[in-house]
Amino acid sequence: MAALQPQVLLVEDEPAQREVLTYNLEAEGFSVRCAENGEEAILMVNEALPNLVILDWMIPLMSGIEVCRQLKNRFDTRNIPIIMLSARSEEVDTVRGLETGADDYVIKPYSVLELMARVRTQLRRAGVAMAGGALAFEDITLDVESHRVCRNDQELKLGPIEFRLLTRLMERPGRVFSREQLLDLIWGRDIFVDTRTVDVHVARLRKQLTRFGGDNPIRTIRGSGYAIG
Structure with missing residues (x-):
């Protein structure tokens, strides 16, 4: 049995962002699955619960806010840490994201190194060791x-x-x-x-x-x- 790899679900519709984040997450030792829209994200969570979700706000079919709301309202997924990514930098948007249930809110453009540190912090808080x-x-x-x-x-x-x-x-x-x-x-x-x-x-x-x-x-x-x- 191989060493455990925390499972990260990356929900991002921009191919370049998805590629960069996937590369860096895998380099950190995480197993990454990707969804390009909100509906696909919900389907993938239903298939297998991730340890953490990185969720872009502006995604097709179902917004990141709605995906976050649904996951945090479900008994089986409400404890999964969610890091929300957004180009919305107004304080009211940050508050809305956090009030919907996001565990962290990162404004674009962001430092990939900082995001990786936030991922590790959320996993530690959730009790996931690697x-x-x-x-x-x-x-x-x-x-x-x-x-x-x-x-x-x-x-x-x-x-x-x-x-x-x-x-x-x-x-x-x-x-x-x-x-x-x-x-x-x-x-x-x-x-x-x-x-x-x-x-x-x-x-x-x-x-x-x-x-x-x-x-x-x-x-x-x-x-x-x-x-x-």
Whole structure:
């Protein structure tokens, strides 16, 4: 399993801007998907939740403001950080962008280096770690490259499904994943697995996580799914 790459959705209709940002984001170690308009952005989020969205205000079919509003009003996407890009430099526009739910507002033209720094800041605030392919949540550490999981310095023995499940949960602390989303992420869309299988593996994972004591960090959200933290 390769080292984790935080997923960034870049929503930008200008090809030159899209190319420059994609190049710099990938150089920073991010996995980048691109959308050219608002409707495509919503479709791509529905396919796979990103860790962060870079969203241009002036895009075709659906404005960046409307995309932001929709994502922040949805239970499954409201915690995804959104950085709004805009040539609108008036204070009232900045306020409107932030009040719609954007986590940061960057005025064009901008420094690419500054934007990359803002991306890293938002990911840190969201609890997304990437250094060396390692994740941490409270007293739990997970190393993707070595497939090691420790809690309070005690190594845990996880099966491959439980390891992938914990990885997905720790990538986005506090984010609620439905059983269907976990099935798609862990088993893949082309394989039919009953949603109750998720419950079985969550139970096994919880057993391992509490093997040496400590509270159960995985929450069950009735009617929704599971989250860590």
